[in-house]
Amino acid sequence: MAGNGVPDATPRAPLPPLPDHRLRRARWATAAVFLVHGSVTGNFATRIPWIQDHTQIPPGQLGLALAFPAIGASLAMPLAARLSRPPATRPPPPEGGATRRTPSGTRAALRGLLALWTLSLALPALAPGLPALCGALLVYGATSGMADVAMNALGVETEDRLGRPIMSGLHGMWSVGALLGSAAGTVAAHAGTDARLHLAGAALVATLLGVLACQGVLDLRSAPEEHPPPRFALPPRSALVIGAIGFCAVFAEGASLDWSAVYLRDRLGTDTGLAAACTTAFSCTMAAARLAGDKVVARFGPVRTVRAGGVLATAGGLLIVTAGHPAPAMTGFGLVGLGIAVVVPLAFAAAGHSGPAPGQAIAGVATITYTSGLIAPSAIGGIAQATSLTGSFLLVTALTSGLVAGAGVLRVPGRTASAGAPAAADRGRDPKRS
Numbered sequence: 079m080a081g082n083g084v085p086d087a088t089p090r091a092p093l094p095p096l097p098d099h100r101l102r103r104a105r106w107a108t109a110a111v112f113l114v115h116g117s118v119t120g121n122f123a124t125r126i127p128w129i130q131d132h133t134q135i136p137p138g139q140l141g142l143a144l145a146f147p148a149i150g151a152s153l154a155m156p157l158a159a160r161l162s163r164p165p166a167t168r169p170p171p172p173e174g175g176a177t178r179r180t181p182s183g184t185r186a187a188l189r190g191l192l193a194l195w196t197l198s199l200a201l202p203a204l205a206p207g208l209p210a211l212c213g214a215l216l217v218y219g220a221t222s223g224m225a226d227v228a229m230n231a232l233g234v235e236t237e238d239r240l241g242r243p244i245m246s247g248l249h250g251m252w253s254v255g256a257l258l259g260s261a262a263g264t265v266a267a268h269a270g271t272d273a274r275l276h277l278a279g280a281a282l283v284a285t286l287l288g289v290l291a292c293q294g295v296l297d298l299r300s301a302p303e304e305h306p307p308p309r310f311a312l313p314p315r316s317a318l319v320i321g322a323i324g325f326c327a328v329f330a331e332g333a334s335l336d337w338s339a340v341y342l343r344d345r346l347g348t349d350t351g352l353a354a355a356c357t358t359a360f361s362c363t364m365a366a367a368r369l370a371g372d373k374v375v376a377r378f379g380p381v382r383t384v385r386a387g388g389v390l391a392t393a394g395g396l397l398i399v400t401a402g403h404p405a406p407a408m409t410g411f412g413l414v415g416l417g418i419a420v421v422v423p424l425a426f427a428a429a430g431h432s433g434p435a436p437g438q439a440i441a442g443v444a445t446i447t448y449t450s451g452l453i454a455p456s457a458i459g460g461i462a463q464a465t466s467l468t469g470s471f472l473l474v475t476a477l478t479s480g481l482v483a484g485a486g487v488l489r490v491p492g493r494t495a496s497a498g499a500p501a502a503a504d505r506g507r508d509p510k511r512s
Contacts, residue, residue, distance in 0.1 A: 104239075105244055106294070110287070111291045114192065117256065117258055118284055121259040125263055125277060126140075135207070147216075147219030151222055151223030151444075156442075157224065158226075158441050194221040199277050202215055203273040227444050231436060232296060233245055236295075243372045245372075245427045246372045247372045256361075320429050320432060323425055323481060323485070326450075327422055327481065329451075329474065336458070341398070341471065346403065359411075364415045374420070381488055387481060388480070393413055395478055396475060399472055422447060424488050
């Protein structure tokens, strides 16, 4: 039984191995999907000021509206395991008849969910006021979350078949996509382009690129005897434990992204431009660390990598709270970004190996991490109001130290630190999953 009382799925029958060139193509196609997903986030973030001016809502109401993407994602992610599950071959009906195979698999599911997400980019700029904006952002977040679960589940499957770590690099490509989307949005904003035209155009381009990218991903289907995931699945117990590690990392990430510039400006008297540059540098550090992270994980394994990252992030947190000048604090934020960069990709990978229902476990971990991203900015602000910004980042430091203690839950069975992946003889052997 899964942690929510749902029977575990029956394992899939082993599938024949795929040729190396097909796996390489699938890897880069999946990386392109992550890049497209990230580009949507980057484009949207740059047009938030235009949306605020267009709807004429005050900052407090804008903050409320911006909580709806995370709410939508958290509500929709438990549905994603069922929507993205590879359909099974249908057995003959009781009255007889030929066995029929459904024409779609993981490729079609991902293509549909990704298209919903990219097209939803056009919605927020069309909202005339707060209620419509909240509704648009709820849809925007829900489609984002479901596509997120589908692409991470497929990423774990591709990693299994390749026989080496790729999840950190995939998330690095997401960060690259977010940076590219931000750059495109910045150009559009400086040019004075109406956000309705910009986001509609970006949505169409992203949709086209997403459809093309999905042509190369793995197309998997379940065995007839598998039990389908429930239509709405709460996280299994395994996901709760792994998700706690992701929670710590995402909380530190959200706090640093949203509050690093404020911390440097208000506590250390840093120039506004330099403080803003620290936030950009933090994002670039995380992207670079993720792109390089697969080699580190292959060399040292996920547990030692996350444990060392936790040490770096904790040291960074201590630098932040003890710094009397901007330079040490900025170094501290860099260490936090470097230390937490690979944690979420490895949490998804661990969830994909945590039991016979990987899609459900990945959805659970994603729900927990999105919830962390939702509460982190407001929690930091609340603690700062009650105590100080230093007190807020003491909490961040405590959470990053939890990565050191809890890294063991990210161990993947059958994967050694030196190889970083299942043995070559196991490539192509389908693991027990739904």
